Amino acid sequence: MVKITIETERLHLKPLESKDASALFDYRSDAITNKFQGWIPEKLEDAYEYINKTTSEFNVVDSWFQLVIIDKNSNQIIGDIGVHFLDADKKQVELGITVAKIQQRKGFATEALKGIITYLFDTFNKHRITASIDPDNKNSIKLFERLGFRKEAHFKESLLINGVWKDDVIFAILKNEWN
Numbered sequence: 351m352v353k354i355t356i357e358t359e360r361l362h363l364k365p366l367e368s369k370d371a372s373a374l375f376d377y378r379s380d381a382i383t384n385k386f387q388g389w390i391p392e393k394l395e396d397a398y399e400y401i402n403k404t405t406s407e408f409n410v411v412d413s414w415f416q417l418v419i420i421d422k423n424s425n426q427i428i429g430d431i432g433v434h435f436l437d438a439d440k441k442q443v444e445l446g447i448t449v450a451k452i453q454q455r456k457g458f459a460t461e462a463l464k465g466i467i468t469y470l471f472d473t474f475n476k477h478r479i480t481a482s483i484d485p486d487n488k489n490s491i492k493l494f495e496r497l498g499f500r501k502e503a504h505f506k507e508s509l510l511i512n513g514v515w516k517d518d519v520i521f522a523i524l525k526n527e528w529n
Contacts (some may be wrong), residue, residue, distance in 0.1 A: 356469050359473065363417045373427035379391050386484045401416075412513070428450050429450055429475050431462055442478045443470060443479050485518075498528065503520040504518075505519075
């Protein structure tokens with residue numbers, strides 16, 4: 351297991367582990383809250399399978415690395431962040447985030463993303479970070495715009511999710527644009 355740990359004022363980010371399966375399942379299985387997600391577990395076993403498929407190595411090309419978001423106050427897992435390492439020169443990544451419904455609208459997503467973005471730019475010298483967002487997911491669009499990301503593309507019916515072709519909007523920020 352990779353020893354990555356990111357601390358913010360209220361949050362602790364650490365690699366997703368098997369022991370986190372129940373917490374992951376609790377908030378990820380809410381199909382209404384997570385309607386824009388490509389993966390919604392139907393049973394606890396799905397969460398274990400998901401964790402077992404996730405890479406345990408950070409910064410591996412064409413892989414997703416998952417971090418859980420822990421509220422320092424309650425010591426509870428309240429969400430997760432996926433980091434997708436996109437290219438062979440290891441300078442570009444894509445981010446995805448999920449926060450439990452009960453924890454939304456408290457600034458946790460903004461704080462967690464600021465933590466991982468700063469970490470990726472400062473520690474791993476990434477050049478560009480992107481986010482792929484369903485255009486109907488207005489809250490995620492606002493979140494990434496607040497963080498300084500700009501809309502770069504809108505692909506029509508480019509993602510097949512649960513048997514339905516969905517549009518995909520790409521937002522991005524460069525290292526030299528990050529404050």
